Amino acid sequence: MFQAVRGVGAMFLGLQWRLGHMFLFLLNAASLCFIPPFKFKLFVRRIRFFGTRSMVVVIITGAFTGMVLALQVYYSLRKVGSEALLGPLVALSLIRELGPVLSALMITGRAGSALTAEIGIMRISEQIDALFSMALNPLRYLVVPNLVAAVLVFPLLAAIFDIVGIYGGYLVAVKMLGMSEGTYFSQMDHMVEWSDVLMGLYKSLSFGVIVSWICCYKGYHADKSGFGAEGVSKATTDAVVTSSVMILIWDYFLGSVLL
Amino acid sequence: MIDVVNIAKSFGDQQVLQGVNLSIRDGELMAIIGRSGGGKSVLLKTITGLLKPDAGSVIIDGIDVTRARGRDLLDVRQKIGVLFQGGALFDSLSAFENVAFPLEECTKIGKAEIYKRVIMALEDVGLINIEHKYPSEMSGGMRKRVALARVLVSEPKVVFFDEPTTGLDPILLHTTHLLIRQAQKKHGFTGIIISHDIPEIFEIVDRIAFLHKGAIRAVGTPEEMLSTNDQLVWGFLSGHVDDPDNILCEKDSQICRFRTQGRQL
Numbered sequence: 001m002f003q004a005v006r007g008v009g010a011m012f013l014g015l016q017w018r019l020g021h022m023f024l025f026l027l028n029a030a031s032l033c034f035i036p037p038f039k040f041k042l043f044v045r046r047i048r049f050f051g052t053r054s055m056v057v058v059i060i061t062g063a064f065t066g067m068v069l070a071l072q073v074y075y076s077l078r079k080v081g082s083e084a085l086l087g088p089l090v091a092l093s094l095i096r097e098l099g100p101v102l103s104a105l106m107i108t109g110r111a112g113s114a115l116t117a118e119i120g121i122m123r124i125s126e127q128i129d130a131l132f133s134m135a136l137n138p139l140r141y142l143v144v145p146n147l148v149a150a151v152l153v154f155p156l157l158a159a160i161f162d163i164v165g166i167y168g169g170y171l172v173a174v175k176m177l178g179m180s181e182g183t184y185f186s187q188m189d190h191m192v193e194w195s196d197v198l199m200g201l202y203k204s205l206s207f208g209v210i211v212s213w214i215c216c217y218k219g220y221h222a223d224k225s226g227f228g229a230e231g232v233s234k235a236t237t238d239a240v241v242t243s244s245v246m247i248l249i250w251d252y253f254l255g256s257v258l259l
Numbered sequence: 260m261i262d263v264v265n266i267a268k269s270f271g272d273q274q275v276l277q278g279v280n281l282s283i284r285d286g287e288l289m290a291i292i293g294r295s296g297g298g299k300s301v302l303l304k305t306i307t308g309l310l311k312p313d314a315g316s317v318i319i320d321g322i323d324v325t326r327a328r329g330r331d332l333l334d335v336r337q338k339i340g341v342l343f344q345g346g347a348l349f350d351s352l353s354a355f356e357n358v359a360f361p362l363e364e365c366t367k368i369g370k371a372e373i374y375k376r377v378i379m380a381l382e383d384v385g386l387i388n389i390e391h392k393y394p395s396e397m398s399g400g401m402r403k404r405v406a407l408a409r410v411l412v413s414e415p416k417v418v419f420f421d422e423p424t425t426g427l428d429p430i431l432l433h434t435t436h437l438l439i440r441q442a443q444k445k446h447g448f449t450g451i452i453i454s455h456d457i458p459e460i461f462e463i464v465d466r467i468a469f470l471h472k473g474a475i476r477a478v479g480t481p482e483e484m485l486s487t488n489d490q491l492v493w494g495f496l497s498g499h500v501d502d503p504d505n506i507l508c509e510k511d512s513q514i515c516r517f518r519t520q521g522r523q524l
């Protein structure tokens with residue numbers, strides 16, 4: 001009994017310690033975002049890193065999400081005879097919800113995992129120690145450029161996801177189901193408001209922070225999750241799973257607060 | 260002046276260092292020898308402030324590395340160069356960029372001057388026309404030498420070498436040793452070399468420290484070490500084992516015997 005209580009206590013303390021540790025990591029990196037010298041070249045490279053890795057997969061998933069959405073929504077709307085709402089419904093679900101969330105999940109899988117592996121390998125091959133021993137702050141070189149790049153790239157890719165998705169919905173609704181082009185788009189104009197776009201923007205901004213934070217953190221401490229290659233592989237899996245779960249939890253949280 | 264006072268470090272229940280005391284004079288080249296897995300790399304990482312010791316202190320130029328923070332710590336780090344056992348080259352950068360990195364990031368030297376210094380540093384380690392190669396395209400020995408060039412290029416006041424010559428052929432081993440000695444004469448840095456090259460390292464260093472069971476068992480000049488009365492030290496140097504904890508397999512001990520004969524020449 002005593003043992004069990006102690007075990008639970010230790011677990012909580014451990015969890016608290018880990019959360020605090022992660023938070024300090026973010027705080028450190030975030031404060032470095034505003035203290036020069038800035039590594040502009042690294043920042044540009046990281047944008048390319050995120051962009052080239054995730055663009056194709058974001059476009060493909062965006063197109064199919066839009067198409068499936070149009071198909072399903074059309075089906076439901078026909079039952080109540082209000083097919084005219086198809087356009088705005090597709091657009092709203094994409095802009096407010098599916099665009100930011102699904103694109104963030106895709107980027108996590110494509111770029112987030114690579115990011116953790118990259119930093120993890122730098123950790124186990126002592127490259128991070130080498131930066132330290134040169135009196136440089138590794139966070140400035142490894143974490144800050146990723147954090148800033150992610151904050152920029154996530155909304156952009158979400159926007160691409162939205163546009164491709166809306167166009168995919170258009171293909172299904174107009175070309176396949178025979179809806180008129182005017183109805184699909186005109187209603188959209190009326191019903192999508194700035195607040196919806198902002199909601200999507202806030203979401204993808206915060207997803208950018210969450211994903212780059214967790215992935216960098218896990219990679220940076222890859223030596224703590226195991227030895228050598230095993231540590232890196234564990235850290236990578238961990239980073240992807242944690243990021244994905246956090247995206248969904250944060251999405252709900254932000255949605256209910258901003259609604 | 261580097262003072263290592265009573266450093267202890269354990270991982271879990273494995274006591275790796277248990278009270279290491281060592282004093283290294285300015286401008287001296289010191290070798291640290293000891294069994295594989297004996298804690299030499301851990302000691303080096305503690306001295307350079309990369310690992311926090313459980314107890315004890317490391318004082319470099321009057322600053323306690325284990326307790327210093329902020330500005331002080333940066334100042335000390337700026338004086339230090341570390342050659343890591345695996346080289347620790349940045350694999351996203353070419354050989355040139357790797358060697359230029361400390362100059363670009365930590366000094367205000369101009370581009371042309373950096374170019375000159377980097378090429379010279381690479382030439383010093385016997386590497387010509389490999390500036391554009393990436394670590395993935397180099398052999399292990401090349402990587403090691405690029406790493407050595409990267410450490411020496413910024414002319415630190417204190418340099419730590421973790422096995423600078425493992426993985427090099429006998430000729431390169433010799434030239435690397437000479438290179439370190441020459442660079443040391445030229446810039447007058449304090450050097451600490453972790454090494455397994457038992458006969459060869461004796462020719463270039465001023466003093467040798469023998470790390471055994473987490474403590475310094477003996478310190479002395481090469482001559483002192485060779486004429487030691489300590490059975491254990493002698494056993495280690497000659498590759499013969501009297502300590503029951505230290506049983507090598509038969510084959511290893513033959514290789515060591517072969518190498519000791521070289522030393523006695």
Ligand SMILES: Nc1ncnc2c1ncn2[C@@H]1O[C@H](COP(=O)(O)OP(=O)(O)OP(=O)(O)O)[C@@H](O)[C@H]1O
Pocket residue numbers: 270275293294295296297298299300301302344
């Ligand atoms: N991060 C770590 N976590 C746990 N144990 C460690 C860690 N680093 C080193 N050790 C242990 O400390 C001991 C000393 O390791 P160290 O790398 O210092 O040996 P070494 O003397 O440098 O050996 P070699 O000559 O082979 O390089 C080893 O037994 C190793 O298992």
Ligand SMILES: [Mg+2]
Pocket residue numbers: 299300301344421
């Ligand atoms: Mg070692």
